[in-house]
Amino acid sequence: MITFPNESAKYRTAREKLLRKEIELRRAMEAVAEARRALPQGGL
Secondary structure: OOOOOOOOOOHHHHHHHHHHHHHHHHHHHHHHHHHHOOOOOOOO
């Protein structure tokens, strides 16, 4: 993991929490995209 000079423990904890949320968001976006791809043809 990349660390920044003089970062505080509070900052590092917040960054790690944000990273976990970003990973969760990417997984959710992929699940939605997969569901969209699984839709049957039609609807136009």
